[in-house]
Amino acid sequence: MSHSPATADHGDEENKFQIYIKIAMLLAVITGIEIVFIFLPFPIWLIVTVLVVLSTVKFMYVIFYFMHLRWDKPFCTILFFIGLVIAGGTTWALLLLFGAKDSMPLTAISSLANYFVG
């Protein structure tokens, strides 16, 4: 017996409850892993990478499942990602600009000099 799209959609709606519960548990576990991971003796670059990846996974699960982007028209995803990419790009650019050596404030330079001399 073949299933019509309407029947499949109905089954999808029925399963949402279980999907939401599973995702919420997964998000809670990921949060727990993040908290434990910052206290583990790994290199900082590795911890930062893992934290960024785990946060991104949480972020994506919430927007695609809890916020229904997975089931909505792609235009909603495009619209939101326009804002997200601009926000992320601005943050990234500002951090690169102000993190550059030439942007270092004089107070920070003197603090570092004192640190190395001392």
Add this chain to the structure above:
Amino acid sequence: MSSHAGPIDHHHDHTTSTGIPNKKLVMWAFLASDCMFFGCLIATHMIYRLYPPPGAPDPMDIYSIELTSFSTFILLMSSLMMALAVNAIQKNNLKSMRLSLLTTVFFGAIFLGCQVYEFQHFVHEKHLTLTNSLFGSTFYTLTGTHGTHVAIGVFWLILMYVRSFQPAAGIKDRGWFWRGLLHIASVIGVVMFSMFAVIGLTHTLQAGEGFGAFLSHDFGLLIGLAVTTALSFYLARPRGPVAFGEANAIDVESMGLYWHFVDIVWIVIFTAVYLLEYL
């Protein structure tokens, strides 16, 4: 939304040129702009954390990872309840939607309570204020803006809950709105009386006194708890047909989008502002 004879398609609206319900579209446009707003606030905080000025407070001495982790968990659970509320109203299950909305309000209020406690602790115990350091300025601006978003979300949730009791057209019941607000107030009363009763019982037991001493000290709290609980159940009972139904799912979903956005912003803040400081 237009009137429908058959089942409602909650993800598409064929009456609009985009095929997307207008309320949902405008909410996504707003959230995209809010991304940029929070992106700038987070960037500002992180930039000033790159090279802290001499004498700047050390966040490691100020933060409480336990409290922040608890807040994060609470907000995640509130997101789950919001998703379940949307799912319930899309199936025209009004009772389940009301319960899920109330639980979301409950979790949202706990998150706000934790943030108030955190701010109060930082200001009075750690002497970190909005103006006495660059770190304080950017931290309070960022987390305070997020907290304001949560407060607006809780207010919106409460209004939606009250609205779900609006009587159907043709039924004269002028008191439904105030009864709804009283219902919310009684639910908040249950939460407050419960919290104070637990705190009172803990203090009594820590002081080495028995349950009798707790009853003699805090009997009023138990009376208040009983009265607000009874009032909550009384006001929650159905009073006839209501105007709110599956056709209003788009309203709940738009509100849910806003609430989930508040959650994802906190996911970023939790990592960028709190966890990274522990490295």
